[in-house]
Amino acid sequence: MLDARFIRENLELVESRLKSRGTGIELDGFRQLDTRRRELMQESESLKALRNKVSDEISKVKDKSLVQDRIAEMRDVSQKIKSLDDELRGIDEEFDTFLLTVPNIPHHSVHVGASEADNVEIRKWGEKPEFAFEPKPHWELGESLGILDFERGAKLTGARFTLYRGAGARLERALINFMLDLHTGTHGYQEILPPFIVNKESMTGTGQLPKFEDDLFRIDGLDYFLIPTAEVPVTNIHRGEILKGADLPICYTAYTPCFRKEAGSYGKDTRGLIRQHQFNKVELVKFTRPADSYSELDALLGNAEEVLRRLGLHYRVVELCTGDIGFSAAKTYDIEVWLPGQATYREISSCSNFEDFQARRAGIRFREDEKAKPEFVHTLNGSGLAVGRTLVALLENYQQEDGSVLIPAALQPYMGGMERVGK
RNA sequence: GGAGAGAUGGCCGAGUAGGUCGAAGGCGCUCGCCUGCUAAGCGAGUAUACUGGGAAACCGGUAUCGAGGGUUCGAAUCCCUCUCUCUCCGCCA
Numbered sequence: 325m326l327d328a329r330f331i332r333e334n335l336e337l338v339e340s341r342l343k344s345r346g347t348g349i350e351l352d353g354f355r356q357l358d359t360r361r362r363e364l365m366q367e368s369e370s371l372k373a374l375r376n377k378v379s380d381e382i383s384k385v386k387d388k389s390l391v392q393d394r395i396a397e398m399r400d401v402s403q404k405i406k407s408l409d410d411e412l413r414g415i416d417e418e419f420d421t422f423l424l425t426v427p428n429i430p431h432h433s434v435h436v437g438a439s440e441a442d443n444v445e446i447r448k449w450g451e452k453p454e455f456a457f458e459p460k461p462h463w464e465l466g467e468s469l470g471i472l473d474f475e476r477g478a479k480l481t482g483a484r485f486t487l488y489r490g491a492g493a494r495l496e497r498a499l500i501n502f503m504l505d506l507h508t509g510t511h512g513y514q515e516i517l518p519p520f521i522v523n524k525e526s527m528t529g530t531g532q533l534p535k536f537e538d539d540l541f542r543i544d545g546l547d548y549f550l551i552p553t554a555e556v557p558v559t560n561i562h563r564g565e566i567l568k569g570a571d572l573p574i575c576y577t578a579y580t581p582c583f584r585k586e587a588g589s590y591g592k593d594t595r596g597l598i599r600q601h602q603f604n605k606v607e608l609v610k611f612t613r614p615a616d617s618y619s620e621l622d623a624l625l626g627n628a629e630e631v632l633r634r635l636g637l638h639y640r641v642v643e644l645c646t647g648d649i650g651f652s653a654a655k656t657y658d659i660e661v662w663l664p665g666q667a668t669y670r671e672i673s674s675c676s677n678f679e680d681f682q683a684r685r686a687g688i689r690f691r692e693d694e695k696a697k698p699e700f701v702h703t704l705n706g707s708g709l710a711v712g713r714t715l716v717a718l719l720e721n722y723q724q725e726d727g728s729v730l731i732p733a734a735l736q737p738y739m740g741g742m743e744r745v746g747k
Numbered sequence: 748g749g750a751g752a753g754a755u756g757g758c759c760g761a762g763u764a765g766g767u768c769g770a771a772g773g774c775g776c777u778c779g780c781c782u783g784c785u786a787a788g789c790g791a792g793u794a795u796a797c798u799g800g801g802a803a804a805c806c807g808g809u810a811u812c813g814a815g816g817g818u819u820c821g822a823a824u825c826c827c828u829c830u831c832u833c834u835c836c837g838c839c840a
Contacts, residue, residue, distance in 0.1 A: 362799095365798060368809085370799095372809060373809070375820075379821040380767085380821085382820055384766090384767085395820045398820040398821080566757095694776060694793090695793090
């Protein structure tokens with residue numbers, strides 16, 4: 325959420341920056357609501373001031389019969405206040421809804437562009453593996469090895485659900501543990517295991533609501549939702565809190581399953597594990613001082629990259645342009661891993677700085693020291709990494725001509741010493 | 748699922764025959780004084796949001812005693828709804 329005062333005082337700037345994302349802003353509507361809101365507020369509050377003053381005087385008079393006329397007068401004032409407040413409530417609601425549906429302003433360093441095609445490649449790590457044979461896509465490898473069962477996943481639930489079996493299930497679990505150990509050990513994050521179902525306030529705090537309800541699984545009859553990412557519960561840990569400056573940055577990592585409806589992606593990535601309604605992810609989340617958030621973003625990105633380096637998987641880092649960054653983000657880097665079975669790079673992590681956009685929605689502040697005014701923190705997060713897609717990358721990159729798959733050394737301790745998945 | 752208790756400021760904890768309560772007291776914290784250090788002692792201060800004025804320091808207004816409604820000239824205090832916490836019973840991984 326943007327600061328209403330900031331919008332009011334920087335109308336043109338806000339308009340042009342949002343335009344670069346491809347989203348407009350209804351400035352006239354905002355101006356009208358904002359003006360009317362403040363008019364009503366002033367009128368109502370000055371009447372309240374009068375009522376408070378007179379009520380105070382009435383309280384000092386013992387014989388109330390002497391002040392009957394004043395009481396009657398205040399009865400009318402109260403009626404007037406009530407009707408003003410009723411109107412104000414409506415305006416406030418519209419005003420809040422408006423603010424909650426305006427996306428974040430991109431950081432000035434973000435390249436202006438219309439779509440994915442305008443994203444900028446920042447760097448590459450490693451090399452594409454070479455094969456003396458035609459590399460297969462992971463769904464063929466997974467099925468022939470008996471570790472991924474797409475048919476039974478669909479039987480149990482429906483499309484975009486998969487059953488893992490044997491070494492496949494073990495490999496997924498190994499990746500989760502490997503990532504968590506790396507982030508908690510070497511990178512210094514604290515491990516969190518949050519609820520996988522959250523309420524409406526949490527979804528609003530990070531920006532999924534009110535605009536993107538169609539992407540969420542909702543619990544019937546309740547304002548509860550299955551989390552689409554650990555970002556939601558983990559960022560909302562500190563909703564409504566004032567943190568101590570000395571405690572910043574706060575760095576959390578969490579493994580959770582993620583649930584997404586994938587509305588509007590019919591026909592896309594229908595085969596394999598790439599796009600599932602339920603997938604596993606290890607997430608990294610930071611709360612930082614505003615001045616530190618961009619260096620912390622670089623560090624977070626590096627922490628996510630480290631997972632791929634240790635697994636020996638070739639990847640590139642892409643900086644998203646203004647037209648491609650998400651609703652809440654001010655700046656985003658995607659890490660894309662090489663998938664030889666499909667001869668393409670696929671997103672395996674997305675690392676963003678939300679600046680104070682989520683912090684303002686969720687009321688997450690800090691006080692630099694005892695005397696300082698509370699300020700909004702900056703929130704950041706990134707996948708570290710998407711586990712299912714990491715498994716995909718392992719299968720496709722480490723596949724052998726005989727259909728078996730080698731397990732990289734870093735992962736072997738988590739696989740009970742297993743060096744290869746074969747039939 | 749059944750029965751009961753409770754939710755007050757950073758923390759603890761007063762406050763229910765409605766008014767002088769943004770809220771006693773204590774702790775903590777900040778600043779100052781004092782004591783050769785520490786401790787103790789003394790004094791002052793110590794919420795947030797919105798809003799009006801001001802270049803600013805700051806000054807004024809409104810709201811906030813779990814949340815939302817209601818009664819009243821006036822509500823932390825009365826009424827209704829909801830949420831959460833705790834205790835006991837039942838059930839259960």
